[in-house]
Amino acid sequence: MESYYLDWANLLLRWVHVITAIAWIGSSFYFVFLDSSLTPPVDEDLKKQGVSGELWAVHGGGFYHPVKFNVSPPKLPSHLHWFYWESYSTWLSGFSLFTVSYLWSASTYLIDKSKMDWAPATAIAVALSFLVVFWLLYDMVCRVFGQRKHGDAIVGFLVFLLVCLASWLACHWFAGRAAFLLVGAMLATSMSASVFFWIIPGQKKVIASIKAGQPVDAIHGKRGKQRSVHNTYFTLPVLFAMLSGHYSFTYSHPQNWLILIAMMFAGAAIRQFFVMRHGYKLGRNGNPLPYALAGVLTIVALIVWLRPEPVAPMSGGAPTAAAAHADYAMVQGVLAQRCYMCHGEQVQMKNVRLDSPDNVKTHAQNIYQQVVVSKAMPMNNSTNITDSERLLIKQWFEAGAQTK
Numbered sequence: 001m002e003s004y005y006l007d008w009a010n011l012l013l014r015w016v017h018v019i020t021a022i023a024w025i026g027s028s029f030y031f032v033f034l035d036s037s038l039t040p041p042v043d044e045d046l047k048k049q050g051v052s053g054e055l056w057a058v059h060g061g062g063f064y065h066p067v068k069f070n071v072s073p074p075k076l077p078s079h080l081h082w083f084y085w086e087s088y089s090t091w092l093s094g095f096s097l098f099t100v101s102y103l104w105s106a107s108t109y110l111i112d113k114s115k116m117d118w119a120p121a122t123a124i125a126v127a128l129s130f131l132v133v134f135w136l137l138y139d140m141v142c143r144v145f146g147q148r149k150h151g152d153a154i155v156g157f158l159v160f161l162l163v164c165l166a167s168w169l170a171c172h173w174f175a176g177r178a179a180f181l182l183v184g185a186m187l188a189t190s191m192s193a194s195v196f197f198w199i200i201p202g203q204k205k206v207i208a209s210i211k212a213g214q215p216v217d218a219i220h221g222k223r224g225k226q227r228s229v230h231n232t233y234f235t236l237p238v239l240f241a242m243l244s245g246h247y248s249f250t251y252s253h254p255q256n257w258l259i260l261i262a263m264m265f266a267g268a269a270i271r272q273f274f275v276m277r278h279g280y281k282l283g284r285n286g287n288p289l290p291y292a293l294a295g296v297l298t299i300v301a302l303i304v305w306l307r308p309e310p311v312a313p314m315s316g317g318a319p320t321a322a323a324a325h326a327d328y329a330m331v332q333g334v335l336a337q338r339c340y341m342c343h344g345e346q347v348q349m350k351n352v353r354l355d356s357p358d359n360v361k362t363h364a365q366n367i368y369q370q371v372v373v374s375k376a377m378p379m380n381n382s383t384n385i386t387d388s389e390r391l392l393i394k395q396w397f398e399a400g401a402q403t404k
Contacts, residue, residue, distance in 0.1 A: 003349055009100045017093040024086035025235055031083075032232045035225075036278035038068055049074050072206060072216045080207075084200050091192035098185055102178050103127070108342075112175035112380045126173065130166060130182055131189040137162055138190050139197070146226055159230075163187070163237075163264065168257045175380040176251030177244075180260055184241025187234045194227035232275065236267030248376045249306055259306070262298050269295035326395035328357065328403045334392060335360065338383040357403035364401040367393065 038053025046054065052070040056063065102109045106120040110127060118126070138159060145154040166186060170179035202220035209216045240263045244250045250259050269291045276288035335354050341347065343354040352366070353359050360367070370377040371385070372394040378385055396402075 004351060006100060007350060013093055013097040013100060017090065017097050020086060020089040020093055024090045027083055027086055028232055028235065032275055033278055034066060036275065039282065071218050071221060072210050076207065076210050084195055087192045087195040091188060094185065094188060108379055110174055110178045116173050127182055130170065130186045134162060134166055134186045135190045135193045164261050167260045171257035171260065176256045180241050180244045180251045183260060184238045187238045191231045191234050194231060198227050199224040233268045233271055236271045237264035240264060240267050248374045252375060253306065259302060262302055266295040266298040326392050326399060331393055331396045334389045338378055338385045361403045364397060368397040
């Protein structure tokens, strides 16, 4: 029953997490686009009010005219929308999902004993430290170097080094699937922390100054803009890390840390293209196409590098001896040794039980997908299934998955 309720918690939290993430990422992408597409106002009245940029847009049958005030509007409106619950809800639902999916069953999903034979409590503590330590280091880098000459380039380089180090450590300390997700959660935590500790407090100080009739310090807007821009570059790497758990050829590779770094670099480069393309259309910067090409070429290089070795065809088109004898009795022996501990009489993870012919027949497609195609099961290969045993299941399934 515990597994059943955990599955429901996983489903509902994942649903909420995706919904809130769409809201947060959507608003982030929109404001980056908006800020990059603003042009100086034409109307003299807007200029007198302190408007620094405007945009005309059409959507859903109506025309929209957003404007941006340089530091503060001449009069604070009675209703002001705050963009923060999108961030907080995404992080809270994501951390809850991470807890249910990985921390709750750390010995199964978080720990790979071939890398680090940790006690569950130790593994959980180290995993959580990734979220905290990276934020502290990232925040320190931004505060020390962010306002200096060439500060954006310095911060970008140092943060990239931090991400590379964290990726290497995570992939050498934790199970591959958990390591990828942990690095994504680490970046997402820093994104939400920037909103919580810098962006929203800075905006509150600006509003307090306006209400008190005091001059507004422009540094709050600059800091908020800096962290907001950083967040948009983190977005595509975080999304890859979250999706990678469904594709074991990435996180199960011996050099999985290098794959993670390369894909996050590709995501950031592609995002740079989209950030700069709006300014390029207005003549503010050069053509950002090289960034997109760098990202795409990185992905193509990974596709070529990770391609599987070709399988030699069977001689004369006849089935091999192994294929001819890949019957249910042989498959049952593999399942008993490698799968029953999680999918047997005592435990039925994901409500899957494989200790009877009828159940194996029912789940034959899923067995094939998880064991042969994605090689995601057994989780972290904790039962040491061999390639020959995977091949046996492949041949049994392709021969019709008979259980009699």
